[in-house]
Amino acid sequence: MTVLDLKATEQIATREAFGDEIVELGRNNKNILVVDADIGSSCKTTKFMNEFPKQHINVGIAEQNAAGLAAGLATTGKIPFVSTYAVFGSLRMAEQIRQEICYPNLNVKIACSHGGLTPANDGGSHQAIEDMGVLRTIPNMTVIMGADYYSTRKLVKQASEMHGAVYLRFTRDKVPVIYDENETFEIGKAKQLRNGKDVALIANGDTVHLALQAAEILESKGVSAQLLDMHTIKPIDKEAVLECIEIGNIVTVEDHNIINGLGSAVSEIVAEQGKGKVRRIGVQDRFGESAPYDKLLEINGITVENIVNTAEEML
């Protein structure tokens, strides 16, 4: 596969990918609905609303109702995408998702902007660092975060085509485009960006480009790094993780609490295999704060430098 030159590429927030893709989906399937909870302009659903007003519902600032109402719509054959911020979509709506969407196994998608530390200047109240972990523990739920604009569009489309609850997490802030627009993605199947034999880097979402840069630096230092974009953390691609276990050293990277996110999901497989070592890079079980996005990543060690150092320490 081709990975674009990061220095030459543009930067686009993945919430834009959702906003663009949902319009395509809504045009082709009148059962695709968007359920907004007031913040549509921020979640990039305005284009959809303008183009398909009959497929657009706005419940106002009432996320719990958004989830329950979407469940009711799904029982009538609709495919509702509930759109809000990740903090609200995972936590304010958590029990409604559990009781009325996942327990009855209904076809509702939860599409959330402001994932991880990406609403950087909004501060800790709006930075969702627990969302994927919370939702990962609910049966019948699929949990996804695309790495860039094009992968996110593809994954949103695939989510619309599968039955069941899917949590889709997007960035508020801009992230580099790393994939060619013709690249293909499959929910539940890791994207292998590099082959390697010394260390395996497993990243997702807005950290994939950091891991990619780290892999290149490692290469220049004579360390061969495998690199996976684990866009789906549930169901996780166990086969791909098993391959990494054969390499022996695994570094996970995520813009999420190191508790119960990608690193935990990988560690569960590693622990059950009884071999392989894992080091987790991610939010250090601390709330965020208002700061430039890069600063927040740095505070938590979610940096190219730390990925390189961590990988080297394991060798």
Next chain:
Amino acid sequence: MDSMTVERLKEKAIQLRETAVTMVYKAQSGHPGGSLSAADFVTALYFKEMNVNPEDPNWAERDRFVLSKGHVAPIQYAALAHKGFVPLEMINTLREYGSPFQGHPDSKKCPGVDISTGSLGQGLSCAVGMALGGKLDEKAYRVFAVVGDGECQEGQIWEAAQSAVKYELDNLVVFIDDNGLQIDGTTEEVMPNHDLEKKFQAFGFETKRIDGHSMEEIVDTLDEVREAKNGKPKCIVCNTVKGKGVSYMENVVGWHGKAPNEEQYKLAMEELAGGLHA
């Protein structure tokens, strides 16, 4: 549509009460109090009003029923069993492994359950979504939701209510089982609801308060509501008695979620056989 006379509906409501109490007795667990307070309007819905087909429980044109106060599942199960959605002998399996009759309604396991409920405050949102789905597809079906009075302490009920009004869901009919009791005491003690009819009215519902144990009033109200295609969702607040029909359960907080023993069960069956007293 199975259309029964008021007298037959009254008999049917007794039969459903007997079945619900029997289910809880056999299981030695479950919620008899609220099952009995909701029995009369649930009977009217299943045996007169709702357009449902036990042969085809997921029929797209059916009326929907959402038991937002999901713990009173025994009364819905009794209706489903007597209506033919589930074989009647299954009533002996309440809360057993593999039973369609889970502790709280499970749409994956029980034919005729339109959505799983059991966590209070959430069902009305689902009913709103179903009614909205019907409007979007220009279907004629209606959605009936049964909401407890204690449950109206949940904020989400009011989120759902405002959205029902915004989307002009006159195909939504909400029954409030206003029995005045909840687990920790009277609603007045625990968290006063004040006048639920006025609250729903203020939100923009068309409302009416009735005697929830008068089959005549229930049937008349359903007749009125059926004709009112005026862009307003409907809310029927029912004055009810928790435990209605079994004297020692009536208005007693302790019978919210408790099973009768053998002696109590026999007494309940004897009393119910004599019909409801005023």
